[in-house]
Amino acid sequence: AQSVSQHNHHVILSEAASLELGCNYSYGGTVNLFWYVQYPGQHLQLLLKYFSGDPLVKGIKGFEAEFIKSKFSFNLRKPSVQWSDTAEYFCAVSASPSSYKLIFGSGTRLLVRP
C-alpha cells in the first residue's frame, strides 16, 4: 500500500530563515507528488506538483521541491520564510490507476516568528 511520511511534525523558524520539510513515500511504480498548504481555518491549496520531467519543481510563493527517485523523497524548500508562511504543509502522492486518490502525509505545522 502507498504511504507518505513527513518527518517533522512541528517546525519553528524565524523570518528569513531557510526551510526544508522532508517527505518520503513508499510505492514502487510511477507516482504523482504534491505539496499542499493549509492556512489556519482554510482549505488545502496546491503549492506545487511533480508528474514527470525536471525533478526540481517550482511552485507558488517561492517554494520549490526536489524529487529524488532513488531516495523516494520529495522535500519542500524555501530559501527565506515569511511570517505569512505560517501554516500546515501536507505532502501527498497519487498513484492509483483507478482514481488517482491522494494519500497524505501527517502534515508539518510551520510557525514563523516575526
Next chain:
Amino acid sequence: AAGVIQSPRHLIKEKRETATLKCYPIPRHDTVYWYQQGPGQDPQFLISFYEKMQSDKGSIPDRFSAQQFSDYHSELNMSSLELGDSALYFCASRRIGLTSEETQYFGPGTRLLVL
C-alpha cells in the same frame, strides 16, 4: 476562476441524526473526491466518482453513502452520526484527461460537529 463549492460550510448535528453534504465541482471537471480530516489529522480519502460512477473507495463507514449526479455535483450522506464523525469534510474535483497530469482542486470544506 471558478472553484469547488461545498455546502453547508458548517453543520451541527446530534448523535444518531443524519447529514447531507454537497459538493459542486469546477465546471468541466468530471471527477469528485471526498476526504475526511479529523482534528489535528491529515485528510483521509473516503470515496471518489468519475462520470457518475464510483471509481474508488477508501475508509468510508457503511453508515455513509455518496453519489454523483448528472450535473457532476456530489452528495455525501451520513446517517446514525457518531461523535467521532466530527471533522472537516473536503471535496476535491479533477478533470480526467488523456494523461494523469491533472490536479485535484479542493473546496473550502464542510465542518461537521456532532454533539
